[in-house]
């Protein structure tokens with residue numbers, strides 16, 4: 001496809017945006033709605049391609065799902081209501097869909113085949129297939145179950161006591177879904193705390209889960225009941241406008257209804273430490289998922305080091321944080337972020353390669369990157385490499401470029417933020 005011309009030299013960004021629903025929570029609302037008993041209504045569901053892949057997989061598993069714009073009604077019949085699919089479960093580009101779905105299917109006594117796009121075909125699956133096999137699922141796939149296509153035959157899973165080798169909410173969630181179908185108590189220990197949407201949702205659907213620091217425990221054989229879920233806005237989508245507001249001069253943007261779950265707000269902490277002018281207005285009723293408005297204004301920024309326990313709290317925001325760092329005085333070092341190498345693209349390589357093309361002073365390291373600011377970004381032809389977060393980061397970068405910028409593969413943005421370009425335009 002032909003590259004698109006991005007808007008450059010934007011003088012200021014001003015206005016109010018309602019951020020679309022959270023991707024992680026949207027996926028889980030369908031999954032829990034499907035395995036619960038009774039009707040679940042979801043509002044502000046994210047209409048990104050990844051979440052639509054989740055709906056399509058559950059329809060193929062025999063679940064009745066009605067979707068009208070961002071309202072979804074799921075008629076769950078419990079785990080027993082899932083049926084053997086007659087077609088391949090196509091997860092598209094979505095790592096969350098395939099890894100969590102494998103946990104659900106691990107307890108189902110039928111055969112399924114899962115596959116996705118070219119990027120999914122390169123993403124590591126042993127992190128889930130290994131513990132799910134230990135629980136009793138029969139899984140086959142390329143390189144002994146490391147890569148798609150994968151086939152799974154589940155049923156009669158045993159509980160597991162498992163220490164995660166990587167900090168991954170997808171792996172934790174997959175094991176919790178399998179654990180809900182096991183006989184005994186499943187215990188998962190994570191090396192660093194990761195997003196806790198699955199744990200919160202189990203409670204919301206009437207289930208029980210014990211959370212003790214980085215250990216979660218749940219009893220198998222629980223029955224969940226349908227409920228109402230209003231999905232908060234996605235802080236990972238808001239991140240593009242937080243950074244745009246901070247680096248485009250004279251900007252002032254209000255982001256409404258943004259999820260403020262502390263396992264996801266690393267970007268706010270990091271931006272404040274870098275000198276960003278951010279005001280948070282939390283909503284009062286935050287029993288399910290904390291939520292609020294965020295006001296961002298442009299300001300002078302300084303470089304910092306981002307590492308350790310902070311990384312899972314902002315893992316998907318690192319591409320756009322790297323852009324932010326190009327506009328900060330001094331050095332920003334991002335460490336302990338090896339996981340970036342196994343996302344939709346190797347995000348260490350794609351971020352460094354594309355930002356360097358625009359004139360940023362950025363180098364890759366084994367577990368992250370080092371950025372020296374402040375740089376004047378120039379222009380050129382850049383590519384998303386089929387990675388939505390890279391495409392949106394580069395579109396925000398263009399806003400401060402002095403020469404023309406063309407973006408290849410902009411369609412990847414539909415994965416998580418279909419209204420991104422409309423939102424960007426509405427602030428000009």
Ligand SMILES: O=C(O)C1=C[C@@H](OP(=O)(O)O)[C@@H](O)[C@H](O)C1
Nearest residue numbers: 024096167168169170171315316
């Ligand atoms: O659980 C989730 O919804 C997600 C967890 C993260 O992945 P990992 O679990 O692989 O870190 C994140 O990068 C992904 O976008 C969504």
Ligand SMILES: C=C(OP(=O)(O)O)C(=O)O
Nearest residue numbers: 093094095096316343344
């Ligand atoms: C890594 C991401 O998603 P997933 O793992 O679900 O493909 C992302 O959205 O940045």
